[in-house]
Each structure stands twice: as C-alpha cells, then as structure tokens.
Amino acid sequence: MATLVNVGCDVNIYLPDGDTISDQGDYECFKKVYEAQTQQTVPDVTFVVDLPNDEVPIVHPSLLNVKFFEGGIDHKFRDYRPSNANDADCFYYHQTMPFEDLLGAAKRDRFCALIGPPGCGKTTCSKRLAKQEGLWCLHYSFMEMGYGEQKLSLQQLLIDYVYRDLDAEVRKKAFRWLSSHAEECALIFDGYDQATWSLDGVAPVNASYDTPLLVQQLIANLCGGVFLREATVIFTSRPHAMISVPGPLRPKLTILVHDLTDYGMNLLFRAMAGDHANKLWLDFATTAPLLLNLCRTPALLQFIICAALSRRTQDREQLHTLTGTYSILLEHIGHSSLSRGQDVENMRGQIGKVAFGATQRATVMMNVQDLTSEGLDEQSVQDYIIALPGYKGRNQRLLPGDKRYFFVHQTWQEYFTAYYICYFLSDDDFEAILQKVATDKAWSMVRRFVCGLLLNKSFPKPEKSHKFHEELLKHYKHATEGEFLELLIDLLEVEDEFLQPYVEKFPVVVVFSYITFGSSNAFALTRFLRKTKKAVEKLEFVECVLNNGLMEICKAVGSMTNKMTHLNLRGSTLGGDAMSALAHCVHNVEEMDLRICDIRTITPLTAAVATLETPMRQLNFSGNEIGNVGADLLADCVQNIKELEIREGEITSIEKLAGSVLRHNHQLKLLDLSFNPLGDEGLPALISCLGNIKKVRMYRCPISENGKVQIREKLMELNLPQRRVIW
Structure with missing residues (x-):
C-alpha cells in the first residue's frame, strides 16, 4: 500500500506506508547526494594549457540581463551563428548583473537561462553557481540525458541515474526531501543546445x-512548474537552441554570458602565460590586437596562449593572425604530451570534410556516420571533437549510431572547414561554393580563415587564390557598413602583398553606426587609413563606442597623406583621453563634428587648434556642457576656426571669446550659440564683435526684446543685414 501526500501547489507524491515527509533521515540522505554532486562539479576551465585548477584565478564573464523572449531578440538568432557573431549587439536592451546576484535573481524569477556563444564560460558559470550559498544546487548535464524513448520517473532523472553509487534507500529519501523542500533547491541544467531531444512542441502534463x-x-514539467513548482530552475544554452522553447515554458530571466571583463581577462591571461605574460601582452597589443580581444572568451584565451608559447612560435618573430594561431596550435597539440588522439597531420582532410559537411548543413552537431564515412573514429579525433552520449537504456547500454559529436570549440569546426575548402575541395565544387564563402554571414568566420590560408604566398594553388580574391574584392566594394568592418578584420589575416587591391578600392566615404570600436576593430580600420593614398572625404562614427580605439584612429588620420574633409563623431562615447586623441589629427581634418559626445573639458584639443597653420573649416561642440570655461578655451584658438557651433553648451558668457575675435580681427563665417542661457548680460560682448561674424545663430536664447533692439541697432550702425543674427 502507498499513501498519497500533497506537498503543496496541488502536487502529489506517493510515499510507501510508514514513511513520513518530516523524517530527519531524509535530510541526511539529501546531504549525501549534495556532497556526491559537489565532487562532480569542480569547475574545470583549462583545456590545452597545462595549469592546475587550484592555480586558475576565479574570474567571471560579464553577465547581461537581456530581453530575449520579449521583443528584444534579433532575427539573426534564427540562423546558424558563426562564432565571430557578437551576441550582445543582437539585443535591443540589456543591463549588467554581478555574478554574486545571479542565484538570487534566478530564485526570484524561478526559471533562468544563461545563454551565450561557445567557449564564453556558461558551463563554468553554472558549476560555480552550484557552489554558491543560499540554495541547495544540484548540477546536471543535458548531454548526459540521452535516454531516447525510455520513460523515467522524476526521481530516476534527478537522483537515481545520476548517483548510482549511492544506496537505493538513500536515493529514495533524498528525492523525498527534495520534493518537499523544493523552495530551498536549485536545479541547474547545463547545455540545452547539446541535448539529443528538444522541448519544441512539448507541453506540461x-x-x-x-x-x-x-x-x-x-523537463517541460519542471520548466512549467507542474513538478517542483517552488524550485529554482536554471538552463545554460547557446542562444539559437532557446528559440524553440514553447512560450509557456520560457524562462522569465535570460542572462547573456558575454566577454570576460578587462580585469578578469588580464588576470586569467597572466595566470596562463606565466613569466611570458608581459611580453605576450605587449606583442598582442601592438601587432595583433584582434588576438588580445579574442582572449576575452575563456576558451579562445587558452588556445591563443598555448599557440603563443609553443616551440614553433618561439622560432618566429611574433604571432599575428588567427589563422596562424590555429595552425600553430594544431601542430602543438599533435606533438604535445597532453594529446590524446592521433597526429592530426594525417587526418586534416578527413576532419575537414566532416566539418565542411556540418557547416553546409548549418549545424554544429555530427553523427557517427559522419565520422566513419571518412574513416575516423571517436578515439582518433578526441583532441578536437567531443562525443555526446546517445540513448541510454536501463543498463546504460549505448546503441551504435546514437551518439552525437561536436567540435570542442566552434572555431575548430570553422578552421577545419576552411582548410578543407582551400586544400581538398575540387575546383568545380570550390567555384560552386565560392560566392557563399565570400559573402554569406553564416560563413563569415570560415571566410576569415580562408583569407588567412588562401591569400598567402605559401599557398600552393594560385588559381584558387585568385578566384577567391576576385570574389572577395567584389563583395568588399559593395559591402554594407557592418559587412565592411568585418571584411577589414578578415583582411588582417592577409599578407601585405595581397592587400594593395583592397587599399586602392578603399571608399572615400566611410560610415559606421552603433558599433563598439575596441582595439581590434580600430587596428583593422587604421591599417587601411595609413596605407591609402586617396583623400578620404568623410569618416563618420555615429553613436559608436570609441573608448579604446579612438587614439589609434586619430593617429592614423593624422598620418594620412591627404587631408580629410569631415570627421564626424556625433553621439559617440569617446573616453577620457578623447581630446588628447583628437589633438593628434586636427591638423589633418577640415571639419570636426563632436555633437552630443558628453564632453566636459576640451583641452588639449583647443591647444592643438591654436597651432594650426591654416584654419579648419568647422568645429562643432554642440550638445556638450563645456560651459564658460570651454568658451574661454575656444577664445584661445578661435582665430583658426571658420565656423564654430557650440549649441546647448550651458554657456552664459562669451566675453573672452568675443574679445579674441576682435583682437585677431578674425572673420568667423558662423557662430552658433543657440539653446545657451546667454541672456542680456552677455549681449555687450556679442555686439562688440558683430562686424567680424557673418552669421550668428541664437535660437531659444533668453534675450529680452530690449536686447534684440540693441542688436538690430548695432547691425544698422554697421550697415549689415538684419538676417546676420538669427533668433
């Protein structure tokens, strides 16, 4: 006989006769389960770098609270995602969350998903969450739940099949405690994108x-609150897999696991690079900032450090490209004592064909047939490919053909795909796929590796290189602004002797909008600015983030052969050294637009303007609260400005500015003072220099009618048109 007991929220469980929910032994049994699982969830964050776990510093990636299921997801998530896609840019809204607050936020909303690209640290985050205080956290791996069509009870799923070494009675009592104290527990499920089943079309029952x-x-019953309604449920997954989760089962809280913070990346970099850290950091920062930027992803950081410290790299000057990094890493793993598989030199074509097939199918998953058809087996490729368990029967029997595989990091799939295309794909098949590789966003990371492999003087098939170059150049000439920047980054992989046609086709008008320009993006752009001989008429950064890249961009603009007509930084975040950066290029720019850039101080830019040999055509500081101090600083350089716009600058006095205009007998074409609290007390200074200014704009300045009369009378006295001053 069994007794039906209600444990709250209209959920019933069956207890054998004589058992009670309040049995103290249940708690002790649950503690045994918890202690057993803590031994399984020690975060193992190293892969190719031989660094003991106790020497790995505890760092966390940035966590962004995003509106994934509430109209904030970009449609691009519905497609296959190349590994170089910036997931944070695909959300219309996000805010940061400290790691320490994550478990509490998940408990508040009950169901939380941690999403992010491969290698970003989702699994490590989930394991560290399991160590957090506040809830009893049980950690599970979706890749271990390949039970096929076998039906299980909830106890079997959460306890029995995971903790088989524990006594059956212990497991039964542990589950009983879990079911009656669900509000004190969190169930963390890692890797939904690696599950061999889907929640698509599944509803709670x-x-x-x-x-x-x-x-x-x-799992649907857990997500939907039918089972363990008071328990906290946490998923980790790549974003694309979460789209298929039905509406009633979707998490209320979605956290994007993004790049490591500057501090975290620096700390991990130095731990893994050891005594070589300072030299490597300097090398990367000056010659290969793209590699340094990729180090914000924990998995890629390990790959890059390993390649940089390999014996082959020490024989070279420095490590410069991503393609070179992976080629070196491939050789290093093959000869490393850490290697577990066969030498990859003899398998590149076979692994490449497997990778190419998966990329063509727009998937990261492969099956047994994909490997065996190329003469590969699980053991020979285990340095690069991970196996997912397939169907597990009651005796844990793995049936042939049920396993699934994926590369240890998606970039390996993309590198091997590119290698196969370059070295093994037939000429006819190459021509058939050429346009897709050169232009399709889903193949953008493959294209980057193809650039590094094909556009290289050592590549043995020049005809293949030429065909790819022609197709890429065609795309380069007609690319959108986002595509154009990606192509500039791709061309960092290319040797200089292949670069000249792209330099010659560099556009005269370059516009970027809503883009974060870190050091790697800036490095890619400035490489071309320094090489081009043509006059770039306009370079625009509209509402971009330029903190770490502005100095390099300005130095490049300052070194260009021809003077730039217009540099527009409107609405962009410039960083603390912005004025110093702009001082490096102001001599080579005719017009500079700095509207709404949250600028408060304008030195040393004004000092640089004061030294110009020829006046600049326009300088626009509108929308920045530079105040009277800023106006006074502009007085020191106004003789070298033809049009000065300082709207909405919180300026109440222009006495020094007007005096400077008079003293230098300078003819300003335009002075725009609109929307400044410049009342009648500021008029005498303005009136004194009206004869030296062709047009004055004063929209919405609080000037009285009497003040306006004074201005009109002065204009009449000077025999100047009344339209010279616009209210």
Whole structure:
C-alpha cells in the first residue's frame, strides 16, 4: 500500500506506508547526494594549457540581463551563428548583473537561462553557481540525458541515474526531501543546445512524480512548474537552441554570458602565460590586437596562449593572425604530451570534410556516420571533437549510431572547414561554393580563415587564390557598413602583398553606426587609413563606442597623406583621453563634428587648434556642457576656426571669446550659440564683435526684446543685414 501526500501547489507524491515527509533521515540522505554532486562539479576551465585548477584565478564573464523572449531578440538568432557573431549587439536592451546576484535573481524569477556563444564560460558559470550559498544546487548535464524513448520517473532523472553509487534507500529519501523542500533547491541544467531531444512542441502534463515520462516531458514539467513548482530552475544554452522553447515554458530571466571583463581577462591571461605574460601582452597589443580581444572568451584565451608559447612560435618573430594561431596550435597539440588522439597531420582532410559537411548543413552537431564515412573514429579525433552520449537504456547500454559529436570549440569546426575548402575541395565544387564563402554571414568566420590560408604566398594553388580574391574584392566594394568592418578584420589575416587591391578600392566615404570600436576593430580600420593614398572625404562614427580605439584612429588620420574633409563623431562615447586623441589629427581634418559626445573639458584639443597653420573649416561642440570655461578655451584658438557651433553648451558668457575675435580681427563665417542661457548680460560682448561674424545663430536664447533692439541697432550702425543674427 502507498499513501498519497500533497506537498503543496496541488502536487502529489506517493510515499510507501510508514514513511513520513518530516523524517530527519531524509535530510541526511539529501546531504549525501549534495556532497556526491559537489565532487562532480569542480569547475574545470583549462583545456590545452597545462595549469592546475587550484592555480586558475576565479574570474567571471560579464553577465547581461537581456530581453530575449520579449521583443528584444534579433532575427539573426534564427540562423546558424558563426562564432565571430557578437551576441550582445543582437539585443535591443540589456543591463549588467554581478555574478554574486545571479542565484538570487534566478530564485526570484524561478526559471533562468544563461545563454551565450561557445567557449564564453556558461558551463563554468553554472558549476560555480552550484557552489554558491543560499540554495541547495544540484548540477546536471543535458548531454548526459540521452535516454531516447525510455520513460523515467522524476526521481530516476534527478537522483537515481545520476548517483548510482549511492544506496537505493538513500536515493529514495533524498528525492523525498527534495520534493518537499523544493523552495530551498536549485536545479541547474547545463547545455540545452547539446541535448539529443528538444522541448519544441512539448507541453506540461498533469502527472505524479512517479509517473514514467520521456525526459523532455519531465523537463517541460519542471520548466512549467507542474513538478517542483517552488524550485529554482536554471538552463545554460547557446542562444539559437532557446528559440524553440514553447512560450509557456520560457524562462522569465535570460542572462547573456558575454566577454570576460578587462580585469578578469588580464588576470586569467597572466595566470596562463606565466613569466611570458608581459611580453605576450605587449606583442598582442601592438601587432595583433584582434588576438588580445579574442582572449576575452575563456576558451579562445587558452588556445591563443598555448599557440603563443609553443616551440614553433618561439622560432618566429611574433604571432599575428588567427589563422596562424590555429595552425600553430594544431601542430602543438599533435606533438604535445597532453594529446590524446592521433597526429592530426594525417587526418586534416578527413576532419575537414566532416566539418565542411556540418557547416553546409548549418549545424554544429555530427553523427557517427559522419565520422566513419571518412574513416575516423571517436578515439582518433578526441583532441578536437567531443562525443555526446546517445540513448541510454536501463543498463546504460549505448546503441551504435546514437551518439552525437561536436567540435570542442566552434572555431575548430570553422578552421577545419576552411582548410578543407582551400586544400581538398575540387575546383568545380570550390567555384560552386565560392560566392557563399565570400559573402554569406553564416560563413563569415570560415571566410576569415580562408583569407588567412588562401591569400598567402605559401599557398600552393594560385588559381584558387585568385578566384577567391576576385570574389572577395567584389563583395568588399559593395559591402554594407557592418559587412565592411568585418571584411577589414578578415583582411588582417592577409599578407601585405595581397592587400594593395583592397587599399586602392578603399571608399572615400566611410560610415559606421552603433558599433563598439575596441582595439581590434580600430587596428583593422587604421591599417587601411595609413596605407591609402586617396583623400578620404568623410569618416563618420555615429553613436559608436570609441573608448579604446579612438587614439589609434586619430593617429592614423593624422598620418594620412591627404587631408580629410569631415570627421564626424556625433553621439559617440569617446573616453577620457578623447581630446588628447583628437589633438593628434586636427591638423589633418577640415571639419570636426563632436555633437552630443558628453564632453566636459576640451583641452588639449583647443591647444592643438591654436597651432594650426591654416584654419579648419568647422568645429562643432554642440550638445556638450563645456560651459564658460570651454568658451574661454575656444577664445584661445578661435582665430583658426571658420565656423564654430557650440549649441546647448550651458554657456552664459562669451566675453573672452568675443574679445579674441576682435583682437585677431578674425572673420568667423558662423557662430552658433543657440539653446545657451546667454541672456542680456552677455549681449555687450556679442555686439562688440558683430562686424567680424557673418552669421550668428541664437535660437531659444533668453534675450529680452530690449536686447534684440540693441542688436538690430548695432547691425544698422554697421550697415549689415538684419538676417546676420538669427533668433
């Protein structure tokens, strides 16, 4: 006989006769389960760098609270995602969250998803969450839940099949405590994108805990609150997999696991590079900032450090490209004592064909047939490819053909795909796929590796190189602004002797909008600015983030052969050294637009303007609260400005500015003072220099009618048109 007991929220469980929920032994049994699982969830964050876990510093990636299911997801998530896609840019809204607050936020919303690209640290985050205080956290891996069509009870899923070494009675009592104290527990499921099943089309069903159900049905009941309604549920997944989760099962809280912070990346970099850290950091910062930027992803950081410290790299000057990094890393792993598989030199074509097939199918998943058809097996490729368990029967029997595989990091799939295209794909098949590789966003990371492999003087098939170059150049000439920047980064992989046609086709008008220009993006752009001989008429950064890249961009503009007509930084975030950066290029720019850039101080830019040999055509500081101090600083350089716009600058006095205009007998074409609190007390200074200014704009300045009369009378006295001053 069994007794039906309600444990809250209209959920019933069956207890054998004589058992009670309040049995103290249940708690002790649950503690045994918890202690057993803590031994399984020690974060293992190293892969190719031989660094003991106890020497790995505890760092966390940036966590962004995003509106994933509430109209904030970009449609691009519905496609296959190349590894170089910036997931943070695909959300219309996000805010940061400290790691320490994550578990509490997940408990508040009950169901939380941690999403992010491969290698960003989702698994490590989930394991560290399991160590956090505040909830009893049980950690599970979706890749271990390949139960196929087998039906399980909730106890079997959460306890029995995970902790087989524990006594059956201990497992039963542990589950009983879990079911009656769900509000004190968190269930963390890692890698939904690696599950061999999907929640797509699955709805919660009314069932008791001991009802055998398919694993996806059990998970749906947990997500939907039918089972363990008071428990906290946390998923980790790549973003694309979460799209298929039905509306009623979707998490209320979605956290994007993004790049490591500057501090975290620096700390991990130095721990892994050891005594070589300072030299490597300097090398990367000056010659290969793209590699330094990629180090913000924990997995890629390990790959790059490993390649940089390999014996082959020490024989070279420095490491410069991503393609070179992976080629070196491939050789290093093959000869390393850490290697577990066969030498990859003899398998590049076979692994490449497997990778190429998966990329063509727009998937990161492969099956047994993909490997065996190329004469590969699981053991020979285990340095690069991970196996997912397939169907597990009651005796944990793995049936042939049920396994799934994926590369240890998506960039390996993309590198091997590119290698196969370059070295093994037939000429006819190459021509058939050429346009896709050169232009399709889904193949953008493959294209980057192809650039590094094909546009290289050592590549043995020049005809293939030429065809790819022609197709890429065609795309380069007609690319959108986002595509154009990606192509500039791709061309960092290319040797200089292949670069000249792209330099010659560099556009005269370059516009970027809503883009973060870190050091790597800036490095890619400035490489071309320094090489081009043509006059770039306009360079625009509209509402971009330029903190770390502005100095390099300005130095490049300052070194250009021809003077730039217009540099527009409107609405952009410039950083603390912005005026110093702009001082490096102001001599080579005719017009500079700095509207709404949150500028408060304008030195040393004004000092640089004061030394110009020829006046600049326009300088626009509108929308920045430079105040009277800023106006006074502009007085020191106004003789070298033809049009000065300082709207909305919180300026109340222009006495020094007007005096400077008079003293230098300077003819300003335009002085725009609109929307400044410049009342009648500021008029005498303005009136004194009206004869030296062709046009004055004073929209919405609080000037009285009497003040306006004074201005009109002065204009009449000077025999100047009344339209010279516009109210």
